Amino acid sequence: MRQDFLETKSRKEVEALLAEFAPVSVGTVDFSEACWRVLAQDLVSAEDLPVGSRSSMDGYALSARDSFGASESNPAYLECIRTIEVNRFPDFSLASGECAWIPTGGFLPQGADSVVMVEYTDRLGGGTIEVRQSVAPGENVMAKGEDAAAGQVVLRAGTRLRPQEVGLLAALGIVSVPVYRRPKVAILSTGDELVPVEEKPAPGQIRDVNSYTVAALVEEAGGEAVHCGLVKDDREALTEAVARALEDHDAVVLSGGSSKGTGDVTIEALEAIPGAEILVHGIRLSPGKPTILARIGDKPVLGLPGQAGSAQVVMAVLGQPLMRRLAGDGRAFDESVRSWRRARLARNVGSRQGREDYVRVRLELHKGDLPLAHPVMGKSGLLRTLLQSDGLLRIPEEAEGVREGAEVDIWIL
Amino acid sequence: MRQDFLETKSRKEVEALLAEFAPVSVGTVDFSEACWRVLAQDLVSAEDLPVGSRSSMDGYALSARDSFGASESNPAYLECIRTIEVNRFPDFSLASGECAWIPTGGFLPQGADSVVMVEYTDRLGGGTIEVRQSVAPGENVMAKGEDAAAGQVVLRAGTRLRPQEVGLLAALGIVSVPVYRRPKVAILSTGDELVPVEEKPAPGQIRDVNSYTVAALVEEAGGEAVHCGLVKDDREALTEAVARALEDHDAVVLSGGSSKGTGDVTIEALEAIPGAEILVHGIRLSPGKPTILARIGDKPVLGLPGQAGSAQVVMAVLGQPLMRRLAGDGRAFDESVRSWRRARLARNVGSRQGREDYVRVRLELHKGDLPLAHPVMGKSGLLRTLLQSDGLLRIPEEAEGVREGAEVDIWIL
Incomplete structure (x- = not known):
């Protein structure tokens, strides 16, 4: 089987090919629907935020200068x-020597540049306030424009909007x-x-x-x-199904029959579509070697292995970054968008050099130490291995394995 | 302010109170809508999966005994x-000495217990197959019932269904x-x-x-x-708004004005509702101290601090586990459901003993080492601090801080 590897591509090479597909078109949504969507334009703030300086504490607004040197004694x-x-x-x-009571969130008056917390003050008779702390200019103040200045780009195109970005909107x-x-x-299973x-x-x-x-x-x-249904393992049926799916979808994901001949049928079926170019036929990935990537017109067709476990791993490793790329996500291939967990490997795991291995692992929590990562063994056609797994351990192409006790980053599924 | 801490609760104590609320009621969804929902009953498999033994390779189905001792030579x-x-x-x-060609995924015939991969065979003339490898019983076979046995519980109530569980369904x-x-x-802002x-x-x-x-x-x-709208900082208006929201919602989350007096108004407003019990008034959490939890009837009312940053931290630390609890999630308070990232702290961070601190951090990737976690400073009323953050560093109650260079687990937001 070694010689097959000569024509296969590495994950990095495939990622570079995936990155060449352009994001889909742009629309608008109401901001209440915007969470987890990807911004398509830089957003410029039309106003200062806060629009004026606000207090972050209950206390007295004052000019810091009037508190200089103040102390308990x-x-x-x-x-x-x-x-x-x-x-x-x-x-x-406020004139010099004057202050005003201000609640948290209140706007500072002219002449005030800071707030002294109520805890460091006392209200004496006749409107006199004793201030027992020296405050610096800006202390306990959220300054005008500190969150966003008018005219400033506050969010960049390609940003996936989290709850905090929705808050900014x-x-x-x-x-x-x-x-x-x-x-x-379009999802097709053959x-x-x-x-x-x-x-x-x-x-x-x-x-x-x-599917x-x-x-x-x-x-x-x-x-x-x-869902675009099931297709027989037949070249013409598959050509027709993919060509039809491409008409009104941005991408096609096929999960193929897994037997030896099926990959070839898929390749032939894709090649029969005008404008098709096979970019990838085989990846140095385990599981996931028989993966296919084609460009038809400007749309991607991803052919996953048929084995359930393999299909899911390839979807996670390459299919999901492709989806994020099509969705315009500026961090489509950034691994830090994934969820990782540091763990200690519970036993030696071997790996063949020349391919990137994804070993399913189950995590066992350990008080006072990293969780233990137990490899879950089993054939990639089984569902059980992924059901029992919390995540994947990646072993790079050049490694022959990872030793028991090693600290590893587990990619949580 | 120290004396306030005497009546406040720790996060763990609040979690225990949250865990006493019962999950909401049960329904059914079509399995295509089931992803990320929480299973409400144990699911028992009605059949063996696979229903018979299947090959995980292309090759020849045979009785392992017929291959014993076979080798290249x-x-x-x-x-x-x-x-x-x-x-x-x-x-x-199959009788002894017989085999049958089997594709990946094919079912084994009676008399076969294993599969030899095609790579280790040659087809000679007249239907004779040369087998150059000895296989063990069960080799290259997904055994009948290996994924699920008929009558077996395959998924437990309280399981949040991931894509792989949807595959099992x-x-x-x-x-x-x-x-x-x-x-x-119900979401209310005051x-x-x-x-x-x-x-x-x-x-x-x-x-x-x-909101x-x-x-x-x-x-x-x-x-x-x-969204149930905005409420004035007024006891009666708040009582009425919360009471009305409780009629047809499973929970109420209030985010309050943040000034000193507001918390008291909220407490008074909640206490005025028949059947109300204030469970928590103040948590040893920073940010997030002025958090309120009440039980009214059997429903929770969570009062968040008004400062935007504090409200989000308390929602993440306590509000989201409460939501998962109400949704029946068996791992509602399990921290391993969150996304964590191991990092190295970029500088010393101080913390006051006696409260759990959540420090916002920005991660900077470092080739060949853990990412660097830079604390993001700024007042909790600002939006900027959370916008610039990738996650939170938790500093336990008993710690006085964390040293520069320490390995820490960052909770990704």
Whole structure:
């Protein structure tokens, strides 16, 4: 089998090919629907945020200069001239020696540059406030424009919007958000033995599994999965099904029959579509070697191995980054967007040099130490191995394995 | 302020209180909608999966005994009597000395217990197969029932269904899945200074941020967020709004004005609702100390601090586990469901003993070493600190800080 590897590609090479596909087109969504979508344009703030300086504490707004040198033993005394309300912009100014009560969130009046916390003050008679702490200019203040300055780019195109970015949109009143469309992805499963999940399999048949796991992984990565049914292991049927799916979808993900001949049928079927170019036929990945990538027009067709376990690993390793790329995500191939967990390997794991291995592992929590990562063995056609796994251990191409006790990063599935 | 801590609770104590709320009621969803939902009943397999033993390779099905001792220099010779098709259950048996061609995924005939890979065989004339490897019983075979045995519990109630569990449902033909309803969560923001995001704030007013970030965090944790509007900082208005929200929601999340007096108004407002019990008023958490938890009837009301940064941290630390608990998730408080990343702290971080600190950090990737975690400083009323952060560093109550260079686990937001 060694010689097969000569024509196969590394994961990095495949990622570079995936990165050449362009993001899908752009639309707008209401900002309440914007969470986890990808911004399609740089967003510029139309206003300062905060629009004026605000207090981050309950206390007295003052000019810091008036507190200089104040201490427990040597307080300063200021005149409290007003009470600021949290929902009113103060319409007065402080002169030297004056202060004003300010609640958390309240806007500072003219003449104030800082706030002394109420804990360091006392209200004496006749509006006099004893201040027992020296504050610095800006202390306990959220400065005008500190979150965003008017005219400034506050979020870049390609940013996936988290709850905190949604909060920024809210604060700035950006109710209509330019985002990339969710890529519409056609899911096809091939295999003469497959029946839809609703049917009772006849002897020799099995229910289609990959369509549903692949769809779930497409959706998790921000795509919109569209089930386009089962296709027989037949070149013409497959050519027709893929060509039709390409008409109104942004990408096609096939999970193929896994037997030796099936890959060739898929290749031939794809080549028969005008404008098709086979970019990848075989990857130095285990599981996942018989993966296929084609470009047809400007759209990607990803052919996954038929084995359920292999299909899921390839979807996670390459299919999900492709979905994120199509969705315009600036961090589509950035591994830090994935969830990782540091662990200690529970036993030696061997690996063949010249391919990247993904070993399924189960994590066992250990008080006071890293979790233990136990390799889950079993054939990649089984569902059990992924069901019992918490994540994947990656072993690089050049490594021959990883020793028991090694600290490893587990990619959580 | 120290004395306040006497009546406050630790995070662990609050988690124990949250765990006492019962999950919401149960429904069913079509399995195509089941991903990331929580299973409400144990699922028992009605059939063996696989329903018979299947090959995990292309090769020849045989009785392992017939290959014993076979090697490159000393092959065994078997008679290939049939070709198994991937979609037909073989209707014949193998006798001793016989084998049958089998594709990956094909079912083994009676009399076969293993498969020899095609790479270790040669087809000689007249149907004779040269076998150059000795195989063990079960080799290259996915055994009948290996994924699931008929009558066995295959998934437990409380399991959150990942793509691989959806695959198992598909394989077993379980199209209608008993799951917990998504908890319906009323989101209320209080504060005289707040205006809805669609409005232009008058001087002194600001747009409501927390409703939207909190809603996004509720949805991320599996809840259904329902915006119930803005409420004035007024005891009666708040009592009425919460009481009304409790009528047709499973929980209420309030994010309060952050000034000193507001917490008391919230407490009084909640206490005025019949059946209310204040469980928590203050948590040894920073940010997040002024958090409130009440039980009204059997429903939780969570009062978050008003500062945007504090509200998000408390939602992540306690609000999301509560949502998962209400959604029936058996791992609601299990920290391993969160995304963590091992990193090296870029500088000393101090912390006051007696409270659990959550320090926002930005991660900087470092080739060949752990990422560097840079603390992001800034007031918790600012949005910027969370926008610039990749995650949170937790410093336990008993610690006084963490030293520069320490290996730490960063909780990715």
